[in-house]
Amino acid sequence: MLFLPNMLAMGDTPQLNLFAFFYGLDWIATVPPTVRLTSDAFGRENTGVVYGWIGAAHQLGASLAAFGAGSVRTSTGDCRWAFLFAAALCMFAATSFLLTSGRRSEVPA
Numbered sequence: 214m215l216f217l218p219n220m221l222a223m224g225d226t227p228q229l230n231l232f233a234f235f236y237g238l239d240w241i242a243t244v245p246p247t248v249r250l251t252s253d254a255f256g257r258e259n260t261g262v263v264y265g266w267i268g269a270a271h272q273l274g275a276s277l278a279a280f281g282a283g284s285v286r287t288s289t290g291d292c293r294w295a296f297l298f299a300a301a302l303c304m305f306a307a308t309s310f311l312l313t314s315g316r317r318s319e320v321p322a
Contacts, residue, residue: 218296 220229251267252260282295 218293221292 248264251264255263285295286292
């Protein structure tokens with residue numbers, strides 16, 4: 214994602230098409246593990262409803278991110294700050310996951 218603004222600046226290049234292809238595969242590849250984690254955490258009987266809420270939250274977050282990035286682009290004339298902010302959020306999420314990955318709290322049934 215950090216290289217995307219530079220690729221966009223170069224125009225329609227084969228590298229941009231390659232990026233889009235692999236980024237699309239990466240996005241699709243996250244669905245089965247997410248469903249499995251949802252099933253493990255909330256039980257098979259609740260997987261559909263919880264995954265539905267996960268999907269809805271994902272779409273809401275994506276729309277807010279697109280609106281925010283568009284606002285940054287409109288106000289500054291450059292998308293770079295939006296990409297850097299998104300990269301910082303990804304690093305924060307990855308770090309928080311690594312710091313909490315060993316801890317599991319049991320939810321009483």
